Amino acid sequence: MTQSRPRIVPEATVARLAVYLRVLAGLADGGRSHVSSGELAAAAGVNPAGLRKDLSYLGPCGVRGVGYSVAGLQERLSAALGVERSRACVLVGMGRLGAALADYAGFASRGFEFVGLLDADPARVGDRVSGCTVRPVEELESVVAGTQASIGVITTPAEVAQSVCDRLVAAGVRSILNFAPVALSVPAGVDVRKVDLSVELQVLAFLDQQRDGGPPPVVVPVPAGAGGAR
Amino acid sequence: MTQSRPRIVPEATVARLAVYLRVLAGLADGGRSHVSSGELAAAAGVNPAGLRKDLSYLGPCGVRGVGYSVAGLQERLSAALGVERSRACVLVGMGRLGAALADYAGFASRGFEFVGLLDADPARVGDRVSGCTVRPVEELESVVAGTQASIGVITTPAEVAQSVCDRLVAAGVRSILNFAPVALSVPAGVDVRKVDLSVELQVLAFLDQQRDGGPPPVVVPVPAGAGGAR
DNA sequence: GCGACTTTGTACCTGCGTTCACAAGCGGTT
DNA sequence: AACCGCTTGTGAACGCAGGTACAAAGTCGC
Secondary structure, three states: OOOOOOOOOOHHHHHHHHHHHHHHHHHHHOOOOEEOHHHHHHHHOOOHHHHHHHHHOOOOOOEOOOEEEHHHHHHHHHHHHOOOOOEEEEEEOOOHHHHHHHOOHHHHOOOEEEEEEEEOOOOOOOOEEOOEEEEEHHHHHHHHHHHOOOEEEEOOOHHHHHHHHHHHHHOOOOEEEEOOOOOOOOOOOOEEEEOOHHHHHHHHHHHHHHHHOOOOOOOOOOOOOOOOOO | OOOOOOOOOOHHHHHHHHHHHHHHHHHHHOOOOEEOHHHHHHHHOOOHHHHHHHHHOOOOOOEOOOEEEHHHHHHHHHHHHOOOOOEEEEEEOOOHHHHHHHOOHHHHOOOEEEEEEEEOOOOOOOOEEOOEEEEEHHHHHHHHHHHOOOEEEEOOOHHHHHHHHHHHHHHOOOEEEEOOOOOOOOOOOOEEEEOOHHHHHHHHHHHHHHHHHOOOOOOOOOOOOOOOOO
16 A cells, blocks of 8 residues: 555655665665664664654554664665665756766765766866766756756856756756755745755854854953853 | 843854855845845745844844845854854865865855865875865874864765764864764764765655655545555 | 563654744834 | 834744653563
């Protein structure tokens, strides 16, 4: 029974499921056949109860008193995450970041295959990266149509990200991973995930500052006190 | 009393403040002097009320009936995020991703300067990336000590990430940005942020699969049938 | 065959983040 | 000088995610 309706899986849980799947791969390589939620949670850096709750969204998949079957869980998670079948990805913007992503082994090993690499710069067109030839961005539509790509990755400058996004969506791509520092607007039914690298560093800088100088950056003259917080 | 204590700023808010700051830079370039919360929120891709609440953590910084001064807000946010003074960063693992990050213009323009690039591979030592020479990872401690780096970026393979992390912490680094697909364990007082690229793609794959299997036509087909999994 | 131990799965609770809605404040206008 | 419209700032409700604690269930030992 394909019970696709009953439980909706929170997005935060989905992200963790992917982490569990990777940890399981390591355990399988180590020859392990079973794992407890405690051990798996420790390796994934989460709370054991939270892990069990995450897995329970897929239905009962462990054995009480024993733990989880490594192989069984791998299969369950792979099916849930849709990693069973390989997914075709198109990447637009072959700068250094784009080149790094196209060549990232972590993608290929998880069923993500870059079938199209595009760039607007004629100097980059023709380069071969990770077994794929860079093509001019004008061919975006034909590449998407010809490869049935379902995922688009945007690593262009911010100025052109929206137009590239629009073209990807028009060509039929419904999942987009955006590295450009802009908020993309897309029609309903299209999913966008944004990775903003400089934001990550700025958050760290903020935490760093909060730790060092208790006094806030506000211009108000606060005499003293104001402990470090966090 | 006069001014309340430094309110604690939620981490989710901090991340958005960084986005606002970038949007403001664009507005300033465009010659704008004032913005309303609605317009700023639209550009940042968030809810206007949420934006106002975010900014309110810094104390009142707008003018009712008018909006926010672009220059004033930029200054306020820069101070709050600790972007006023430049921050020294050390990057370990000069693979393609590491090289892309070290050369990423978005970092330098926001006050993040890579003062140390390290790699374990002798073949990469000596390379010059973005005006900095790659040095052997053995010099990690001396580089951190000599440059007073406060942020460490880890782009090594997963196997060595924890040991690199331990050495960074021991050397005095208290903020770490981790791109390796492992959960790092650090002592209290050290902040770690993790960016997991393959997880992002897997979440998209999940959403993609969920979309295909559910909403489009009518209800769920086939009430009976075998082949569990899902 | 039975008891006890182990581990899962889940219900409850707590806290946070987000959204809605409204009062307060400022500028412009008459 | 007073009114009016616009926008901010904030109080309150909602929903969600995470954590704790406990009961169900299965295995192993005797």
